[in-house]
Amino acid sequence: xxxxxxxxxxxxxxxxxxxxxxxxxxxxxxxxxxxxxxxxxxxxxxxxxxxxxxxxxxxxxxxxxxxxxxxxxxxxxxxxxxxxxxxxxxxxxxxxxxxxxxxxxxxxxxxxxxxxxxxxxxxxxxxxxxxxxxxxxxxxxxxxxxxxxxxxxxxxxxxxxxxxxxxxxxxxxxxxxxxxxxxxxxxxxxxxxxxxxxxxxxxxxxxxxxxxxxxxxxxxxxxxxxxxxxxxxxxxxxxxxxxxxxxxxxxxxxxxxxxxxxxxxxxxxxxxxxxxxxxxxxxxxxxxxxxxxxxx
Amino acid sequence: xxxxxxxxxxxxxxxxxxxxxxxxxxxxxxxxxxxxxxxxxxxxxxxxxxxxxxxxxxxxxxxxxxxxxxxxxxxxxxxxxxxxxxxxxxxxxxxxxxxxxxxxxxxxxxxxxxxxxxxxxxxxxxxxxxxxxxxxxxxxxxxxxxxxxxxxxxxxxxxxxxxxxxxxxxxxxxxxxxxxxxxxxxxxxxxxxxxxxxxxxxxxxxxxxxxxxxxxxxxxxxxxxxxxxxxxxxxxxxxxxxxxxxxxxxxxxxxxxxxxxxxxxxxxxxxxxxxxxxxxxxxxxxxxxxxxxxxxxxxxxxxxxxxxxxxxxxxxxxxxxxxxxxxxxxxxxxxxxxxxxxxxxxxxxxxxxxxxxxxxxxxxxxxxxxxxxxxxxxxxxxxxxxxxxxxxxxxxxxxxxxxxxxxxxxxxxxxxxxxxxxxxxxxxxxxxxxxxx
Numbered sequence: 001x002x003x004x005x006x007x008x009x010x011x012x013x014x015x016x017x018x019x020x021x022x023x024x025x026x027x028x029x030x031x032x033x034x035x036x037x038x039x040x041x042x043x044x045x046x047x048x049x050x051x052x053x054x055x056x057x058x059x060x061x062x063x064x065x066x067x068x069x070x071x072x073x074x075x076x077x078x079x080x081x082x083x084x085x086x087x088x089x090x091x092x093x094x095x096x097x098x099x100x101x102x103x104x105x106x107x108x109x110x111x112x113x114x115x116x117x118x119x120x121x122x123x124x125x126x127x128x129x130x131x132x133x134x135x136x137x138x139x140x141x142x143x144x145x146x147x148x149x150x151x152x153x154x155x156x157x158x159x160x161x162x163x164x165x166x167x168x169x170x171x172x173x174x175x176x177x178x179x180x181x182x183x184x185x186x187x188x189x190x191x192x193x194x195x196x197x198x199x200x201x202x203x204x205x206x207x208x209x210x211x212x213x214x215x216x217x218x219x220x221x222x223x224x225x226x227x228x229x230x231x232x233x234x235x236x237x238x239x240x241x242x243x244x245x246x247x248x249x250x251x252x253x254x255x256x257x258x259x260x261x262x263x264x265x266x267x268x269x270x271x272x273x274x275x276x277x278x279x280x281x282x283x284x285x286x287x288x289x290x291x292x293x294x295x296x
Numbered sequence: 297x298x299x300x301x302x303x304x305x306x307x308x309x310x311x312x313x314x315x316x317x318x319x320x321x322x323x324x325x326x327x328x329x330x331x332x333x334x335x336x337x338x339x340x341x342x343x344x345x346x347x348x349x350x351x352x353x354x355x356x357x358x359x360x361x362x363x364x365x366x367x368x369x370x371x372x373x374x375x376x377x378x379x380x381x382x383x384x385x386x387x388x389x390x391x392x393x394x395x396x397x398x399x400x401x402x403x404x405x406x407x408x409x410x411x412x413x414x415x416x417x418x419x420x421x422x423x424x425x426x427x428x429x430x431x432x433x434x435x436x437x438x439x440x441x442x443x444x445x446x447x448x449x450x451x452x453x454x455x456x457x458x459x460x461x462x463x464x465x466x467x468x469x470x471x472x473x474x475x476x477x478x479x480x481x482x483x484x485x486x487x488x489x490x491x492x493x494x495x496x497x498x499x500x501x502x503x504x505x506x507x508x509x510x511x512x513x514x515x516x517x518x519x520x521x522x523x524x525x526x527x528x529x530x531x532x533x534x535x536x537x538x539x540x541x542x543x544x545x546x547x548x549x550x551x552x553x554x555x556x557x558x559x560x561x562x563x564x565x566x567x568x569x570x571x572x573x574x575x576x577x578x579x580x581x582x583x584x585x586x587x588x589x590x591x592x593x594x595x596x597x598x599x600x601x602x603x604x605x606x607x608x609x610x611x612x613x614x615x616x617x618x619x620x621x622x623x624x625x626x627x628x629x630x631x632x633x634x635x636x637x638x639x640x641x642x643x644x645x646x647x648x649x650x651x652x653x654x655x656x657x658x659x660x661x662x663x664x665x666x667x668x669x670x671x672x673x674x675x676x677x678x679x680x681x682x683x684x685x686x687x688x689x690x691x692x693x694x695x696x697x698x699x700x701x702x703x704x705x706x707x708x709x710x711x712x713x714x715x716x717x718x719x720x721x722x723x724x725x726x727x728x729x730x731x732x733x
Contacts, residue, residue, distance in 0.1 A: 058310075131691075138652065138692055143636050147652045147694035148679075152637030 007084070014083030017076070025069050032062040112282035115289075120169035123289035133290025136283055140275065141291075149294040154253055154270060161295040162250040166239040172288045177281075179274030182242045187226060188265030195222050200260040206235045206247045209255060315432070316501060318415060319425035319551040323575025332403045333412050341457075344464035349660055356466050362688060368621070369688060371658055373628060380617045384610065389510070391606040393517040395598055397524050398569035401511065407503050408570065410458070410496035411554065414451055421447045425551055451497045452489075459489025501555040504568055511565070521596030525571055527560045532590050535560075542586045549573035549591060559591055625721070627665070628656040629714045631728040639731050645701035648678065649730050653693045655714060657685040664717040667695055671710035672730060674700035682717065699730060707731045 034056050041051040056062070079087040086092075115129050123129040138147060144155040151157040156164060164182065165175050188196060195218075202219030205211040224233065230243035237245035244252060252270075253263055275284065346353035348366050355364045363370040370377060392399045401408060422428045422443050434440050463485045464472055472481060495503055504511050518524075532543035539545075543560070550558045552573060555566040559573045577591040634650040642648045657663050664684045669675050678696040685691045697710070708730045716722035 134692070138694075142634070142652075142694075146634050146637035146650045147692075148650050148696050149694075150637075150640070150648075150650070150696070152640055155637070 010083035012083075014085070017082055021069060021072055025066070028062060028065050028069075032056045032059070109282075112280070112286060115286055116282040120285065120289045120292065123286065124293045126289075129286055130290055130293055133286045133293075136279070136287050137290050140279065141287070149291070156252055157250060158291055159294045160248075160250050162245060162248050163239065164237070164244050164252075165242050167292075167295075169288050169292065171239065172291055173284050175272060176279070176284050176287055176291075177274065177276040180242055180272040182268070182270045182272075184263060184268040186265060186267035191222060191226065191264070193265075195219075196261055196265045199223055199227065199264055200257055203235070203246050203260055203264075204255065204257065207249050207255075313502065314556065316554065316556040317425045317428050317551075318554045318572070319548070319576070320419055321552040321572045321575045323578055325571035326575050329403050329408070329412060329570065333409050336404060336406075336409055337413075341461050344461060344469040352468050352470075354465060355468060358466055369626075369658055369660060371628070371656065373656075377617070377621070380613065384613055384617065387606060387610045387613065390517055391603065391610060393514050394519070394522060394602050394606060396569075396593075397518065397522050398511075398514065398567070401504065401568040402570035405568075407495060407508070408554075408568065410492055411500050413454065414496040415554075417450045417454070418447055421450065448497075451493055455489040455493035455496075456485070457489075458492045459485035459487070462488040501566070501568075504555065505566055511568075515565075519600075519602060521598075521600055523593045523596055524563050525559060525567060525569055525574060525591065526563065526594045527591050528589070529560070532560070542581070542590050544580065544584055546580055548576040548580055552576040625724060626657070626659040627714065627716060627722050627724050628658060629712065629724045629726045630654040631712055631726050633729060633731075639733050641701070642698065646674075646698040647701060647703060647732050648696050648698045651695045651697065651712075651728060653695050653712065653714065653726075654690060655683065655685055655693055656690045658688065660687045662686045663719065663722075666715045666717055667693070668713045668715075669695075669697045669710055669728075670713065672699045672703060672708055674698075674703075675710060675730075697730065699732070703730075703732045705732050 040054045042054050045051050057065075076082045076085070077087070078089045079091055081087070111132070115123055115126075115132075118126070118129070123133075137145075137149070141149075145151045145158055146155075149158040150160075156162075161167065163171070165171055165180055187199075191199065198215045198219035199222045200219070201211040201215040202223050205216045223231075223235070227235075230241050231237055231246055232243075235246040237243045244250075253259055253268060279287065343354050344352060348364075351364065353364070353366050357363065361372050363374075389400060418428065422431055431440060431443060460472060461469070463469075463477075463481050466484075467477075467481050472485075477485065499507075527543075527549075531541065533539070533541045535541050535543035536545040549560065550556070550573075552575070553559070554570060554572065555568060557564050557566045559567065571593070574589075574591050574593070578588045581588045581590055630653070632652045632654065634652070637650055640648050653667060655665060657665075662684065664682055667677055667681045667683065669677055676698055678698045681695075683691065683693045695712075710728050710730045712726045712728055714724050714726070
């Protein structure tokens with residue numbers, strides 16, 4: 001903040017605060033001391049003869065006010081509040097958040113860590129680990145992959161056993177921790193409408209969907225020339241590049257011809273965000289076990 | 297009337313407390329009060345030590361949001377029962393007050409009960425009224441300090457145990473007394489103990505006179521038929537040895553009064569209706585050979601519209617609460633639709649929606665639940681539709697529901713039914729929405 005506000009305002013506010021507190025004390029003192037002579041009235045008369053004494057505040061009452069002044073002074077010494085003064089306790093919202101996070105980690109950390117040394121495949125058979133994994137999944141993954149893990153359009157189905165980036169425990173942990181960027185480049189301008197349609201027909205035929213045999217034959221040639229680099233000669237994909245297997249019945253964006261044409265001509269770009277900043281290793285370990293258990 | 301321009305003098309409105317030394321009293325009403333002291337305190341001190349289903353029978357477990365009362369387990373969703381309980385308590389208070397005045401104040405209020413216990417301790421250690429007054433007037437001596445010290449030690453012991461018992465309703469009391477208590481437990485035990493010590497030992501009648509709101513608003517429940525403690529002036533006056541009235545002016549009724557009033561001056565707001573003066577006066581009347589009941593409960597009609605209306609409302613609410621508790625289904629279900637994945641087409645052209653069912657098994661037994669859906673053609677839960685939930689736990693259960701592919705686009709109301717297997721009547725229906733696009 002100090003880049004935008006000159007140090008003058010810190011001093012200005014500190015001086016105002018101190019003057020206000022002192023003024024409150026002086027005023028309070030003037031109101032709690034009895035003046036010599038007979039008790040005055042407030043000067044107003046009601047119903048002809050009713051008047052109100054102007055007595056000082058009851059002593060216990062003024063002491064409560066003095067107590068608030070003492071409290072405010074102590075507070076301003078201990079905590080930040082007086083201009084740029086940081087307070088002798090060194091408290092700030094950030095340190096408080098850190099303390100609470102550390103406390104939470106101390107409380108709940110062991111719950112996760114006790115599974116950290118177990119093998120992922122062993123955890124897949126441990127109902128307690130899976131119950132915790134499910135809670136982590138529902139809180140962190142279900143927004144995109146759906147509560148049952150079957151995903152939705154553009155968000156992979158985790159229950160089918162088809163793994164775009166590899167299905168072993170380490171690959172899944174890497175996907176969760178580091179995230180993934182899946183990019184299918186657009187081929188619309190390079191291939192032209194007819195060739196795109198031919199390739200689409202060929203790709204559909206790979207998983208047994210109905211296709212025109214002539215277009216399939218023509219599409220195969222284009223495929224072996226263009227798509228082979230990532231999806232492989234047999235269309236089985238490549239987990240190192242995140243290129244999907246085109247021969248299974250698993251369609252990320254949809255299997256209808258117009259959708260496949262759109263995928264080829266305009267490309268796709270999808271992102272799995274990295275979770276290592278929100279989930280620690282022990283939690284990712286449990287999540288991997290739960291995710292793998294979904295496709296059994 | 298004072299002329300308007302006369303000088304004003306200051307008048308102190310602060311009433312300095314005059315210490316009251318209530319004299320011990322025995323009799324019919326004192327026996328009743330002691331019976332209620334025993335009854336309420338046996339329940340209060342004994343309650344946390346009872347066991348039910350291998351747990352503390354009465355435990356308000358705030359950390360886990362479970363409230364156990366014998367066989368019943370209440371969850372935060374059952375808060376309405378607490379509201380009804382408070383309404384029943386308030387109405388009961390109205391009813392008792394309308395019939396018999398400050399019955400609660402005189403016999404069962406914790407302030408009265410603990411003051412009675414503390415007075416008993418005081419009497420055992422320092423002696424009765426006269427001995428206590430003498431002791432207070434004495435100069436400090438080893439004897440006086442020893443007496444006072446013993447009294448306060450005994451008071452503090454009772455107060456501390458009261459505080460521990462109170463906290464024992466929220467933290468299992470066996471843990472509380474066997475292991476070092478946490479900071480929160482220690483604070484509340486000391487706080488409640490200190491309040492007991494202060495209120496029953498030092499504040500006493502001042503709580504009733506200045507602090508208690510109930511004492512202030514109960515006059516609204518009084519009418520001419522309400523039982524009040526009254527002095528029969530026609531029979532008693534003129535009082536004293538020379539007088540012809542029955543009152544011998546012995547002053548016992550004033551000496552036994554815990555709030556320090558003279559009942560012969562008529563009904564006063566300080567009177568808590570404890571009937572100590574009735575017991576005291578009856579003994580004197582017996583001794584001097586005159587009829588009892590010079591001080592007595594006034595006679596009034598009990599069956600009158602106010603009482604009947606209070607009773608009817610109380611009965612209706614009580615019956616409704618009992619019925620509702622009896623019919624309570626120990627199962628709660630919330631349905632949460634998946635928001636991002638709206639609808640998907642699956643094999644066979646069926647349309648699938650995904651839900652999370654939050655199923656809360658509020659019993660203390662593990663149970664299996666069967667989940668079904670209804671409300672659309674061909675609707676069914678796909679995959680595993682039986683789920684086991686451990687005792688008193690909540691589980692999120694992802695559920696896939698599939699319907700016929702020919703279902704028109706739009707949102708359709710459906711209904712989930714969650715049923716406990718092997719237990720009749722444990723079934724909850726919960727509405728939801730199925731979306732087809």
